[in-house]
Amino acid sequence: xxxxxxxxxxxxxxxxxxxxxxxxxxxxxxxxxxxxxxxxxxxxxxxxxxxxxxxxxxxxxxxxxxxxxxxxxxxxxxxxxxxxxxxxxxxxxxxxxxxxxxxxxxxxxxxxxxxxxxxxxxxxxxxxxxxxxxxxxxxxxxxxxxxxxxxxxxxxxxxxxxxxxxxxxxxxxxx
Amino acid sequence: xxxxxxxxxxxxxxxxxxxxxxxxxxxxxxxxxxxxxxxxxxxxxxxxxxxxxxxxxxxxxxxxxxxxxxxxxxxxxxxxxxxxxxxxxxxxxxxxxxxxx
Amino acid sequence: xxxxxxxxxxxxxxxxxxxxxxxxxxxxxxxxxxxxxxxxxxxxxxxxxxxxxxxxxxxxxxxxxxxxxxxxxxxxxxxxxxxxxxxxxxxxxxxxxxxxxxxxxxxxxxxxxxxxxxxxxxxxxxxxxxxxxxxxxxxxxxxxxxxxxxxxxxxxxxxxxxxxxxxxxxxxxxxxxxxxxxxxxxxxxxxxxxxxxxxxxxxxxxxxxxxxxxxxxxxxxxxxxxxxxxxxxxxxxxxxxxxxxxxxxxxxxxxxxxxxxxxxxxxxxxxxxxxxxxxxxxxxxxxxxxxxxxxxxxxxxxxxxxxxxxxxxxxxxxxxxxxxxxxxxxxxxxxxxxxxxxxxxxxxxxxxxxxxxxxxxxxxxxxxxxxxxxxxxxxxxxxxxxxxxxxxxxxxxxxxxxxxxxxxxxxxxxxxxxxxxxxxxxxxxxxxxxxxxxxxxxxxxxxxxxxxxxxxxxxxxxxxxxxxxxxxxxxxxxxxxxxxxxxxxxxxxxxxxxxxxxxxxxxxxxxxxxxxxxxxxxxxxxxxxxxxxxxxxxxxxxxxxxxxxxxxxxxxxxxxxxxxxxxxxxxxxxxxxxxxxxxxxxxxxxxxxxxxxxxxxxxxxxxxxxxxxxxxxxxxxxxxxxxxxxxxxxxxxxxxxxxxxxxxxxxxxxxxxxxxxxxxxxxxxxxxxxxxxxxxx
Numbered sequence: 003x004x005x006x007x008x009x010x011x012x013x014x015x016x017x018x019x020x021x022x023x024x025x026x027x028x029x030x031x032x033x034x035x036x037x038x039x040x041x042x043x044x045x046x047x048x049x050x051x052x053x054x055x056x057x058x059x060x061x062x063x064x065x066x067x068x069x070x071x072x073x074x075x076x077x078x079x080x081x082x083x084x085x086x087x088x089x090x091x092x093x094x095x096x097x098x099x100x101x102x103x104x105x106x107x108x109x110x111x112x113x114x115x116x117x118x119x120x121x122x123x124x125x126x127x128x129x130x131x132x133x134x135x136x137x138x139x140x141x142x143x144x145x146x147x148x149x150x151x152x153x154x155x156x157x158x159x160x161x162x163x164x165x166x167x168x169x170x171x172x173x174x175x176x177x
Numbered sequence: 178x179x180x181x182x183x184x185x186x187x188x189x190x191x192x193x194x195x196x197x198x199x200x201x202x203x204x205x206x207x208x209x210x211x212x213x214x215x216x217x218x219x220x221x222x223x224x225x226x227x228x229x230x231x232x233x234x235x236x237x238x239x240x241x242x243x244x245x246x247x248x249x250x251x252x253x254x255x256x257x258x259x260x261x262x263x264x265x266x267x268x269x270x271x272x273x274x275x276x277x278x
Numbered sequence: 279x280x281x282x283x284x285x286x287x288x289x290x291x292x293x294x295x296x297x298x299x300x301x302x303x304x305x306x307x308x309x310x311x312x313x314x315x316x317x318x319x320x321x322x323x324x325x326x327x328x329x330x331x332x333x334x335x336x337x338x339x340x341x342x343x344x345x346x347x348x349x350x351x352x353x354x355x356x357x358x359x360x361x362x363x364x365x366x367x368x369x370x371x372x373x374x375x376x377x378x379x380x381x382x383x384x385x386x387x388x389x390x391x392x393x394x395x396x397x398x399x400x401x402x403x404x405x406x407x408x409x410x411x412x413x414x415x416x417x418x419x420x421x422x423x424x425x426x427x428x429x430x431x432x433x434x435x436x437x438x439x440x441x442x443x444x445x446x447x448x449x450x451x452x453x454x455x456x457x458x459x460x461x462x463x464x465x466x467x468x469x470x471x472x473x474x475x476x477x478x479x480x481x482x483x484x485x486x487x488x489x490x491x492x493x494x495x496x497x498x499x500x501x502x503x504x505x506x507x508x509x510x511x512x513x514x515x516x517x518x519x520x521x522x523x524x525x526x527x528x529x530x531x532x533x534x535x536x537x538x539x540x541x542x543x544x545x546x547x548x549x550x551x552x553x554x555x556x557x558x559x560x561x562x563x564x565x566x567x568x569x570x571x572x573x574x575x576x577x578x579x580x581x582x583x584x585x586x587x588x589x590x591x592x593x594x595x596x597x598x599x600x601x602x603x604x605x606x607x608x609x610x611x612x613x614x615x616x617x618x619x620x621x622x623x624x625x626x627x628x629x630x631x632x633x634x635x636x637x638x639x640x641x642x643x644x645x646x647x648x649x650x651x652x653x654x655x656x657x658x659x660x661x662x663x664x665x666x667x668x669x670x671x672x673x674x675x676x677x678x679x680x681x682x683x684x685x686x687x688x689x690x691x692x693x694x695x696x697x698x699x700x701x702x703x704x705x706x707x708x709x710x711x712x713x714x715x716x717x718x719x720x721x722x723x724x725x726x727x728x729x730x731x732x733x734x735x736x737x738x739x740x741x742x743x744x745x746x747x748x749x750x751x752x753x754x755x756x757x758x759x760x761x762x763x764x765x766x767x768x769x770x771x772x773x774x775x776x777x778x779x780x781x782x783x784x785x786x787x788x789x790x791x792x793x794x795x796x797x798x799x800x801x802x803x804x805x806x807x808x809x810x811x812x813x814x815x816x817x818x819x820x821x822x823x824x825x826x827x828x829x830x831x832x833x834x835x836x837x838x839x840x841x842x843x844x845x846x847x848x849x850x851x852x853x854x855x856x857x858x859x860x861x862x863x864x865x866x867x868x869x870x871x872x873x874x875x876x877x878x879x880x881x882x883x884x885x886x887x888x889x890x891x892x893x894x895x896x897x898x899x900x901x902x903x904x905x906x907x908x909x910x911x912x913x914x915x916x917x918x919x920x921x922x923x924x925x926x927x928x929x930x931x932x933x934x935x936x937x938x939x940x941x942x943x944x945x946x947x948x949x950x951x952x953x954x955x956x957x958x959x
Contacts (some may be wrong), residue, residue, distance in 0.1 A: 005179055009183060013183070013187050016190075020195070020214060023207070024194065024198055024201065029204060032207055033210070039214065040217070043217050043220075043221060046221065047224055050184075050225065052237050052240075055224060055241060059244065063244065070251055070252065070255060071209060071255070074209075074255045074259070077262075078205075078206065078259070078268045092939075093201065096201055099945050099946050100193050100945075102949040103196070103945065104193045106952035106955075107952055109956045110959070111185050111186060113956075117230075130234060130237060133235065133237075134238055134241070137238075138242075145245045145246070152249035156256035158256075159253070159256035159259075160256040199938075200938055273935075
């Protein structure tokens with residue numbers, strides 16, 4: 003019972019955050035809803051006994067990725083274009099597709115007869131470390147290369163090279 | 178004792194919400210937010226099955242990799258969008274329909 | 279014998295080492311040295327494979343050697359990645375390394391002075407590695423991976439001079455056209471994986487043999503045709519042949535190596551490899567595609583004026599021969615022709631490259647002529663290759679083409695309704711001799727039609743003509759040999775009938791069991807008319823023995839006729855010897871006779887008819903003019919145009935270039951799939 007209550011405590015905010023982002027118009031507010039969602043998912047990890055993962059989720063995601071996104075919002079917030087909304091036809095179509103996808107997936111999930119395996123006991127970071135350096139050594143090395151490449155690539159890409167063209171196309175300034 | 182079912186349903190919800198955000202928002206950075214939703218939906222699934230199905234740590238480790246890849250993706254995508262912004266001074270993703278550099 | 283696979287793996291990895299070195303240090307290594315490095319590694323690989331092949335032939339060997347390791351595990355299935363060596367692998371591997379060595383050396387001379395010289399050898403090395411991997415691979419998946427890699431290298435190399443828009447476009451075209459075939463190839467692999475749960479060739483064969491497709495013969499046929507379409511794209515067969523002539527925009531050594539000798543032959547190799555699972559219907563389909571291709575492209579080759587394009591169409595035509603041979607069950611004949619063709623076509627391309635090099639980039643044969651005086655070595659080697667491709671006796675092409683025609687004749691003999699499958703290649707044999715001799719005469723003999731080109735032409739450096747000489751020797755001698763008279767296991771297996779030479783080595787690798795051979799004897803459910811009929815002929819290779827003599831006679835006659843015609847038209851007529859005489863005999867006398875006949879025809883027949891028909895014409899003219907023309911014909915023409923325009927506009931609607939719209943389409947598709955899955959469960 004208590005487990006169910008805690009699950010709801012975390013699950014409801016994630017969905018609310020999603021809906022709020024869909025309906026909201028303010029970008030900064032959207033970013034904060036994202037942070038709320040990430041923290042709630044982190045809470046769900048704690049609930050499932052994945053403590054290490056929960057901590058990582060909050061540290062990397064909330065501390066890193068979300069803040070990065072907020073920075074991105076601020077860097078590009080000099081919003082010159084008018085309201086960026088999709089057309090009405092697209093909205094209707096999207097709603098229909100989303101509902102169909104949701105319905106189909108929920109139905110297919112509901113059809114599955116779950117076989118309860120052994121419940122994994124809460125684990126220590128040491129076990130995760132063994133897993134990463136053991137079975138997942140190959141992916142781990144790949145991930146490190148990926149991070150390096152992403153870092154270099156981002157540094158290269160973000161370097162301003164071309165003069166900025168204002169939307170009127172009249173005056174050119176170099177950032 | 179709850180099975181993995183509620184987690185999977187929640188993950189479906191997150192997936193559809195993320196997809197809707199990615200498609201409906203024309204602001205490039207908000208699209209990234211939608212992608213984060215989708216990635217979290219996947220990771221939630223992995224952890225839930227790791228706890229209730231497999232009974233070992235492989236799902237959690239995979240979720241760890243999801244976080245790694247999500248951060249890498251966010252960094253690169255942001256860099257691309259900043260470049261895009263520098264070039265045509267907007268974050269409206271629909272303006273990027275030239276299919277050329 | 280245990281060392282065998284590892285020796286070949288070593289030889290396989292040498293070009294990769296060259297690629298890695300050149301990718302990182304290419305610019306530093308510099309112009310001549312990077313070429314020597316790549317060529318040296320390639321020659322080493324060729325030496326290893328030659329030693330291995332010698333050991334394989336003379337010291338006895340098992341049917342096949344396999345080395346594999348689990349690559350990735352999907353659920354309970356493990357996908358293996360491995361190497362399989364049998365006689366066909368040995369032959370192909372040696373052919374690729376030897377031809378590649380010649381072409382690497384040649385390229386050092388040909389690409390001299392190019393600003394991206396090291397880059398060229400980087401790509402060539404990568405290509406050699408991928409091609410050898412394709413030959414060695416033991417599974418459909420491995421084949422596919424290297425299949426894509428060679429396609430990628432081909433893209434790089436066709437577009438090597440990407441400053442030329444024509445080259446860049448040709449590269450794109452080649453890549454995209456190949457994707458069509460590869461897509462179906464992938465579908466074929468997926469069907470195989472789904473039905474048999476295996477991707478290794480031996481695994482797939484044994485599963486199919488144990489009846490993985492029992493009751494689903496149509497699916498097996500479909501899978502075979504899908505796999506064949508991979509070959510259609512890569513080997514430039516009839517519907518997807520359009521990319522190969524354009525691919526001649528690449529440097530000539532590339533045309534020789536990739537678009538004549540090795541990569542395009544990979545399609546034939548693939549069909550040869552999956553031959554056991556091809557059903558009789560699929561084989562018939564394959565045979566007709568080959569037949570259409572070989573006659574169509576031979577006809578086009580007759581009128582081409584660009585030296586490389588003639589050779590390109592001739593390549594398509596020869597590939598059509600191989601495909602046809604496989605389709606009629608001449609497994610050995612098709613793959614034998616593959617090897618001989620690789621030698622003489624590489625020689626032809628290198629010779630044309632030498633001509634282009636010597637004429638400073640001129641490719642139009644109408645502007646050449648009498649180059650024999652200026653570049654004798656190129657001319658002689660080119661003549662050897664021409665003789666080989668035309669099928670002059672004692673040259674290699676003669677033996678392989680003869681084997682193909684014998685198989686085709688054997689097939690047509692047993693199935694009279696498919697007589698076309700013999701007539702087409704026999705006709706094309708004459709055409710081949712005609713257009714090749716035309717090419718030779720216009721280029722090297724006759725008169726010099728462009729004084730400027732002639733004056734500046736020169737023989738190529740030694741680095742370029744030595745490979746030509748090597749290939750010329752191969753073009754003559756590689757076909758010598760004798761088929762083993764009877765397949766192993768035959769009752770009449772006699773000790774004295776063992777074959778020798780290349781052809782018997784290939785015959786050793788011939789699959790012992792095939793679906794098409796099985797369908798007839800077992801009389802399975804799919805014993806439709808075509809199935810049972812074609813199955814007998816899958817042993818056409820055995821049956822072909824009786825047809826060798828007539829096939830040889832037909833082929834030689836066709837060849838002689840082609841040679842004679844070419845000689846007549848290009849040597850005598852164009853030089854205006856006997857021109858007036860011939861003119862008088864054929865045209866003037868003929869026209870006079872025709873005129874007399876026409877007069878008679880006019881007076882007797884037409885006048886009678888005219889009176890009767892005039893009345894009828896007057897009546898129908900009213901109807902046809904008013905209704906048929908204005909409504910019917912005009913409407914049809916305009917309608918076609920309008921439909922095309924509307925279709926184009928409709929297709930354009932989807933291509934907005936906006937990421938979000940594409941994503942929405944993707945999501946719609948995903949939702950449909952999910953709903954379909956829920957519906958079906």
